Amino acid sequence: MFRNKLRTLICRNHDFQRCKHTSKLDAIREKLREGPGFADFVSEDRPKDWEDYEGKLKREKGEAERLRLPPWLKTTIPTGSKFSGIKKQLRELKLSTVCEEARCPNIGECWSGGKHGTSTATIMLMGDTCTRGCMFCSVKTSRRPPPLDPLEPRNTAHAINQWGLGYIVLTSVDRDDLPDGGSAHFAETVREIKRQNKDILVECLVPDFRGNRDCIQTIAECGLDVFAHNIETVERLTPFVRDPRAGYRQTLKVLQTAKEVNPDLITKSSIMLGLGETDAQVEQTMKDLREAGVDCLTLGQYMQPTKRHLKVFEYVTPAKFKEWEVRGNELGFLYTASGPLVRSSYRAGEFFITSLLKDRKAKSL
Secondary structure, eight states, rough: OOHHHHHHHHHHHHHHHEEEEEEHHHHHHHHHSOOOOOGSSSSSSSSSSGEEHHHHHHHTTTTSSOOOOEEEEEOOOOOSSSHHHHHHHHHHHHHEEEEEHOTTHHHHHHHHHHHGGGOOEEESSSSSSEEEOOOOOEEOOOOOOOOTTTTTTHHHHHHHHHHHSSSSEEOOOOOOOOOOHHHHHHHHHHHHHHOOOOOOOOEEEEEOOOHHHHHHHHHHTTTTEEOOOOSSOOOOTHHHHHHOOOOHHHHHHHHHHHHHHHHEEEEEEEEEEEOOOHHHHHHHHHHHHHHTOOOEEEEEEEOOSTTSSSSSSSSHHHHHHHHHHHHHHTTTTTTEETTTTTTSSSSHHHHHHHHHHHHHHHHHH
């Protein structure tokens, strides 16, 4: 009898504790339902009055703590039928994009069409694994990536043709494991795209191919319209930011060689700001690019992709980016895109270059 009473008391206590625990969980769930969702942590509109921001924008020397992301760098959550459609098609055709691999903040705008209504994506050729390990880049690395997909040129051209685009950007990982760095594969993709749509404009954001002139020539003569290769940062910071095999002077030589091989090409490069560079170093880099014959330049904010990568040293203000845009135009670049969220594959730049190329073709007729 005593045992039965004890068992009853234990069961009642257990039921009470379970009810108490359940009620706490219910209360937490209710708070979560009523509280902010993920969307509340992503800014829908970038603030116009960035001057009002009182947060810290620059780390002091030796300071380890990361800077908080300022509001003008917060973007909308990528959604919509166009975004989902492009993602689905890319998966079906086993294609990679730098938009995803490099965690680009503009992916929602580009894939959904943005204010211009035309969806686009920067296709990343030769797989999603790079043979180099730059300290700013989140793309996977390996000494021996998987072999090239022989169907990739055709699949890429097929996808692009279905999107109905007038301008497409192709890029790739570095493939130092291949004798030609993958230049023939890259060039074949461009030719296949042009075979399916001769009117489409193709920009190629290429690796340095270790400065090999034959590889650069293969790309420069494959029928592309824009030859792009990023210098990434100023000369002083290059050894700390880029893979040891990627040199500042080598990048300038690659861009210069492409122009020598095909003078009609538009050449393009990009600089990341916020890594600890000085104004004088940025300006010198811009001058070096102009001396190498570079036509178009983009400048954007470096954003740390993961904790394993370089920390942001400084968040550059929109006003400062505007100053660099003005300076770029003064130095003679045909087009300078400069802003916190500007990337080397920048939509506004694509529209400008499209107009420029069409004007050139019209004059040549």
